[in-house]
Amino acid sequence: MADAKREIERKYESDESGLPDLTGVGGVAHVLDKGVVDLDATYYDTADERLAAASLTLRRRTGGSDAGWHLKFPVTPGIRDEIRAPLADTVPDEIAALVRSRTRGTELIPVVRLRSLRDVRHLVDADGRLLAEASVDSVTADRLNRAGGTAQWTEIEVELADGGDPAFLDQVEKRLRKAGIQPSKSPSKLARALEQTGGPRTRTGKHAAPVTAGDHVLAYLRDQRDAILEYDPAVRRDVPDSVHKMRVATRRMRSTFRSFRSVLDRGVTDPIGTELKWIAGELGADRDQEVLAERLTTALDELPSTVVSGPAHARLSSWASARHSHTRGHLLAVLDSARYLALLDTLDALLADPPLRKKAAKKPTKVLSKAVRKDLGKVSRLITDALDLPPGHDRDLALHEARKKAKRTRYAAEAATPALGGPARSLTKSMKSLTTLLGDHQDSVMARHTLRELAAVAHAAGESAFPYGVLYGREEQRAAAVEAELPGRWKEVRSGTSV
Known part of the structure; x- marks a missing residue:
């Protein structure tokens, strides 16, 4: 060992x-x-x-x-x-x-x-x-x-x-x-x-400073490919937060393909994006489990002892451990699979011979800022539509879609920052704040789903389901607080955007 x-x-x-x-x-x-x-x-x-x-x-x-x-x-x-x-x-x-x-x-x-x-x-x-x-x-x-x-x-x-x-x-x-x-x-x-x-090694890994729009996009993609390779062994060793970081790199790369379709031929990148979505989903099974288990454990620990009756802590711990053990074994098999290794080869080939479109050769300012603004417009429409819906399932889904598009906008702004400077950097910060807020809302949605499952299992075993009900009510309050804060937060984001 x-x-x-x-x-x-x-x-x-x-x-x-x-x-x-x-x-x-x-x-x-x-x-x-x-x-x-x-x-x-x-x-x-x-x-x-x-x-x-x-x-x-x-x-x-x-x-x-x-x-x-x-x-x-x-x-x-x-x-x-x-x-x-x-x-x-x-x-x-x-x-x-x-x-x-x-x-x-x-x-x-x-x-x-x-x-x-x-x-x-x-x-x-x-x-x-x-x-x-x-x-x-x-x-x-x-x-x-x-x-x-x-x-x-x-x-x-x-x-x-x-x-x-x-x-x-x-x-x-x-x-x-x-x-x-x-x-x-x-x-x-x-x-x-x-x-x-x-003599010197055959591959130095050095690249010239980006000049064109295509250079900037490829530099960002290269960073994400390198991050995937860097975090792969950390994920295999179960290093804390490594799954999250590797997953983020795959999402950044996929978002970049989608945001900058005027730079890269989507006929080539779309199939790669499908594979990146697959590996992100496989990584997400473990990561989402970690986040949810930590959230519920912390919330349960904060309840007064008079509320927590029965083996609630033991049941939650057993649920978390069993799920993690199952998903981790599956994840390691995925990282050893021919499909994943083929994806890595494909990413290398893409970066070695990128499918650049005509706009890739142009100056980055106009090309990249237009792509970022397009993504930001999609976020604006999704948030407006979500806030027009009554609280409930449909609004939850709409806010989740808005969160995903906000992440995509954040990653596009990150890729554009070396070329666009302060405005892109400011937008990146705003989108990060927005996705954190919307992420808390989505975490609440997932927590309530899990609490219903735990309560049903506890009830069937003759245990008290009361603690899960209390936590469910608190999660509803957290979601409502996010929804109340969102209009003001979104107004701040829009007023501070200058890309």
Whole structure:
């Protein structure tokens, strides 16, 4: 079974002088010599080095205290999440799944072998507590997957102890710089090895600054494609909020196809939009469950004990757990499906050879602002129609449609912001506020539906349904409050719109 660890470290160039004395730096009372460790790591990637292009590293390492398979995801510079699995001859299934959105069935092969003699020092405080591990690594790199060579270098690595304060590393760096030691120009040993043994990576991922309307739309779409790939492994690991973020990326991409049909040929994008709607729905089953369970649990906790009778908390918890377990298992199967992986291939192909229309080549201001205004007009009509309906089922449906169109307008304004500036940024903020308000209304609709179900089950089991009835009444009040606030909020949005 794989486990995870956050790795916070910094790397430095090293010469023959090695590591300076760090006693007294940031509370370091002692520098303990832990000896020399012989590390032997083989790094795996696809033949075209897709993992390296995404700053991911996958290795099988022997030697040291953490021998095994390691998969590292970048978080911010100097910080990575490391997923570990026991030593085995082949890539463990749980590790392979986490890079499947990148590999998509392509074989993982050895690309680089790194052998390091690591001279280790432990930096400890007066109580013997580990603050960081500092090492001087003598590295030999051999290219394995192409006609490459061998490279050798020495570097210093300082890794913060678990739970340590990252500010400690700043103090260590100050001391190292004073000794003439500079930060490494490479973010990782693998990046340096790839560069020095086989030339630069084949895919840099760099794109020119957007100029035309098409450039701006494609830049936004590219960001969403990258977000889907980034959050895929987080969803598989059940990282909090990852499902929501991945779902939002799919919705942003689909909305962009629909908003900017004057830029991209809908004959190509509509079928892709259908697939994006499918995966968003699959992601939504889990996400909607999380949101609803949290809402109902919080509401139940707020009820006075005199109102809550019977096993209401236990029933709600059991309902939430059972639903989550079912939907999560299904979601993981979806992420491994041929349909999903084919969608990722299709998105790559679209961005590599986009179906641009004539207006894509024009200046962005007129083209993008017209598309945003068109979306905003649809929101206006939907909200006006919804407020003309009496409270009830039909108004609930109409407000839900208005919310979806408001989201689409928000995403269109986001895509246009680099070109349109302040007005688009202001509209994005207004649409976000509006969708939050309408989202609370829709959440209330879904909560009341679930409360009716829970009440019926509780009643059939001979339990009191009273707590669910109280919560139902409160949800009705919350929805009514949103509907009362909406006209004024919408008036503010319209008066502040200048796109």
